[in-house]
Amino acid sequence: MKRMMITMSLMAVAAFFAAPVAANAGQHADSLGNIDRGRVIYQYGKGDDVPACQGCHAPDGLGSDDVGSPRLAYQVDSYILKQLHDFASGKRTDDTMYQMNDISAALSEQDMKDVATYVHTLKTPYIGSNLDQLRRDGADVGDPAKGKIIAEFGAPDHGVPACQSCHGFHGRSAGRMYPAIGGQNYVYLKHELESLRNGHRAFGAKTLTKAQIEDKEDNERTNDYMGQMRAVAGKLTDEDIANLAAFLTLAKPTTPGNPRSPSRQ
Numbered sequence: 001m002k003r004m005m006i007t008m009s010l011m012a013v014a015a016f017f018a019a020p021v022a023a024n025a026g027q028h029a030d031s032l033g034n035i036d037r038g039r040v041i042y043q044y045g046k047g048d049d050v051p052a053c054q055g056c057h058a059p060d061g062l063g064s065d066d067v068g069s070p071r072l073a074y075q076v077d078s079y080i081l082k083q084l085h086d087f088a089s090g091k092r093t094d095d096t097m098y099q100m101n102d103i104s105a106a107l108s109e110q111d112m113k114d115v116a117t118y119v120h121t122l123k124t125p126y127i128g129s130n131l132d133q134l135r136r137d138g139a140d141v142g143d144p145a146k147g148k149i150i151a152e153f154g155a156p157d158h159g160v161p162a163c164q165s166c167h168g169f170h171g172r173s174a175g176r177m178y179p180a181i182g183g184q185n186y187v188y189l190k191h192e193l194e195s196l197r198n199g200h201r202a203f204g205a206k207t208l209t210k211a212q213i214e215d216k217e218d219n220e221r222t223n224d225y226m227g228q229m230r231a232v233a234g235k236l237t238d239e240d241i242a243n244l245a246a247f248l249t250l251a252k253p254t255t256p257g258n259p260r261s262p263s264r265q
């Protein structure tokens with residue numbers, strides 16, 4: 001009860017600050033969700049079943065290599081929403097902290113939209129993982145220069161397409177279904193590429209039936225639409241994965257040409 005009152009008063013404060021900005025303040029341009037409601041969930045959680053997202057994804061939305069959580073700041077809102085749906089239905093498994101499935105299942109559709117809209121608006125500058133620190137901690141860190149070549153041109157000798165053909169220059173996202181992967185955390189990138197590759201080894205690029213979803217191992221990620229990403233990950237060597245993750249975590253969304261960041265889409 002006390003928690004509820006705190007939450008309610010925070011919502012009131014949020015509404016107060018939002019009100020003078022513009023008539024539609026708090027409402028995203030796409031009317032996807034309400035930023036102020038999303039912020040409350042992100043910072044304080046909801047009821048007994050939803051802890052504050054920032055506990056693992058950090059107040060600025062940067063995520064953490066220690067936790068193995070992804071950066072959510074600037075991520076495409078429709079992509080965040082899809083992942084929350086997939087965690088809630090069990091199509092994707094959180095095999096890092098084993099929390100995202102229960103958390104997502106406890107969110108309403110509106111909660112998901114609100115929190116997806118909120119994280120999408122976080123404008124934390126790109127930093128990327130501290131590769132030197134990770135190396136000192138004993139992580140297997142790849143070579144960013146080699147990763148850059150695969151991201152931009154692919155590795156035709158073993159059938160890997162250029163990542164930027166779907167994910168955009170420096171992985172900044174090229175549309176609503178393609179996540180931003182530039183500036184993402186090293187540990188998370190490596191883990192997802194390995195899980196997608198495992199998913200491809202087990203199931204190929206097919207969309208899974210309900211029975212197959214129940215059958216899959218935790219470290220097999222198979223929720224990508226039409227197996228698009230599994231088909232790519234299936235071709236990657238361990239070295240490619242380490243090199244790509246090292247390049248992508250440091251990649252900045254700047255370029256001559258289209259200067260839009262994903263959050264402006």
Ligand code: HEC
Pocket residue numbers: 041042050051052053054055056057067068069070072075080081083084093094095096097098099100103115116179
């Ligand atoms: C206990 C820690 C923890 C909490 C609390 C938590 N997360 Fe997560 N989240 C994770 C981890 C770890 C992953 C990566 C899971 C994996 O793929 O193995 C993740 C993944 C995600 C992803 C997938 C992102 C992507 O790029 O695909 C989204 C979206 C997400 N979390 C949103 C949320 C939201 C919204 C909340 C609050 C309602 C939340 N998380 C609370 C740890 C947490």
Ligand code: HEC
Pocket residue numbers: 070082150151160161162163164165166167177178179180181189192193223224225228229232244
């Ligand atoms: C044919 C298009 C395509 C290509 C080429 C492609 N991807 Fe993807 N990738 C996707 C799609 C679609 C998703 C979203 C999957 C989902 O909906 O869950 C994705 C997801 C990902 C994710 C998970 C991101 C997250 O936050 O959870 C990573 C990491 C990734 N791709 C890395 C790469 C890398 C590295 C390359 C180049 C070697 C690459 N992708 C090439 C389509 C592609």
